[in-house]
Amino acid sequence: MISLTxxxxNAAKSAISASALPAGGLRIAVEAGGCAEFKYTMGxxxxxxxxxTVIECDGLNVFVDxxxxxxxxxxxxxxxVALESSGxxxxxxxAKSSCSCGKSFC
Structure with a gap:
């Protein structure tokens, strides 16, 4: 279904280990809105x-509704990781098309 590089x-595991709140995994969702019809959300x-659905990627739990x-x-x-922006x-x-920010699509 979903794969993570x-x-x-590693970025998600670092965020989990640095989190002040307990985190059992990374939630990935698609919601209406953004520059296009849908937007990605993560947390x-x-x-x-x-x-x-729970997907296990190298010891990381990924939760997808x-x-x-x-x-x-x-x-x-x-x-x-880039000079101008990382993420x-x-x-x-x-996706039929994406906006320039790369966080929304239709």
């Missing part, structure tokens, strides 16, 4: 919700 897994989560999973099939998430990127084969 080693760089993305740390204490545990999976009852309707989540069922309504978001249909938009994320085949998506690869990377963490890129997570999404290579989503389901």
């Amino acid at each position: 080693d760089s993305a897994v 740390l989560a204490a545990q999976a919700e009852p309707d989540d 069922n309504s978001s999973s249909q938009h994320l099939v085949g998506t690869t998430i990377d963490f890129v 997570f990127t999404f290579d989503n084969p389901n």
Whole structure:
């Protein structure tokens, strides 16, 4: 369903270890809005919700709710470090187009 590069897994694990609150994994979701029709959201989560799919990536739990999973099939998430900006990127084969920020799609 979703795959994370080693760089993305390491960035998420670093965020979890630095978090003041307990985190059992990384939550990835798709919501309406953003520059295009949908936007990606990510954050740390204490545990999976009852309707989540849990994906294990090299010891990292990734939580995806069922309504978001249909938009994320085949998506690869990377963490890129660059001079002007660093962050997570999404290579989503389901996106017809993406905005320039890379955080929203349709």
